[in-house]
Amino acid sequence: xxxxxxxxxxxxxxxxxxxxxxxxxxxxxxAIIIFGKREIGQLSxxxxxxxxxxxxxxxxxxxxxxxxxxxxxIVAAITLFALNLLFKNLVYKSSQFNKLIEGEPVLLxxxxxxxxxxxxxxxxxxxxxxGAIRENGFENITEVSLAKLETNxxxxxxxxxxxxxxxxxxxxxxxxxxxxx
Numbered sequence: 371x372x373x374x375x376x377x378x379x380x381x382x383x384x385x386x387x388x389x390x391x392x393x394x395x396x397x398x399x400x401a402i403i404i405f406g407k408r409e410i411g412q413l414s415x416x417x418x419x420x421x422x423x424x425x426x427x428x429x430x431x432x433x434x435x436x437x438x439x440x441x442x443x444i445v446a447a448i449t450l451f452a453l454n455l456l457f458k459n460l461v462y463k464s465s466q467f468n469k470l471i472e473g474e475p476v477l478l479x480x481x482x483x484x485x486x487x488x489x490x491x492x493x494x495x496x497x498x499x500x501g502a503i504r505e506n507g508f509e510n511i512t513e514v515s516l517a518k519l520e521t522n523x524x525x526x527x528x529x530x531x532x533x534x535x536x537x538x539x540x541x542x543x544x545x546x547x548x549x550x551x
Contacts, residue, residue, distance in 0.1 A: 383435045390440040391432040397444055398428070401451050416461070416471060420454045472521045479503075479517035482530075492519055503527055 424447055431443020461468045476488050478499060489499065499517070500510075502525035508514055516528040 386435045386437065387433055390435075390437070390443075393440060394428045394432050394443060394447075397447065398424070401447065415473075416454060416457045420450060424450050475518040475520050475526075477516070477518055478525065479511055479514045479527075481516075482512040482514060484511060488519075494519065494525075499525070 427446035427450060428443045431440045431447075457471065461471055476492055477485050478489055478492075478494065479485065484499070503509075503511065503514055503517065506527035506529070508527065508529050513529050513531070514527055515530045518526050520526055
């Protein structure tokens with residue numbers, strides 16, 4: 371009898387864990403559908419913080435083995451979803467708040483030359499920069515018109531050939547063969 375009391379106090383009820391984990395999973399899927407699919411796209415600072423906190427908030431709800439923990443975890447998750455939605459709306463509606471939270475892209479290469487001050491400030495190695503250039507189909511920095519460190523951490527690259535093809539590309543009008551001289 372004493373061993374049963376000790377075992378029940380130290381071991382979670384596995385059926386409750388299975389039920390709570392299923393409930394948390396379904397809740398999170400539903401919440402992501404309701405609050406927007408943008409949560410699964412490229413991570414911003416607020417997205418990263420949200421994901422870290424939501425995983426922590428629902429962990430105990432899934433594994434503690436009691437229904438009270440489930441409800442506490444779901445209330446915490448709802449609070450985090452609401453806060454994340456509030457932050458997303460503020461970022462969307464206020465350019466100043468957006469700049470404060472998300473930051474601004476940083477110029478790394480301009481007209482084939484590295485912007486050393488920005489590269490040092492962002493602590494980007496030359497290997498990282500050259501790798502980003504190669505991933506975008508360029509062999510060296512002199513082929514790059516513009517490279518920026520985006521707010522999501524990606525490096526976007528535009529080459530001189532890309533600029534020229536956009537500027538000088540003109541579509542020739544289609545002339546049927548019978549109308550040609």
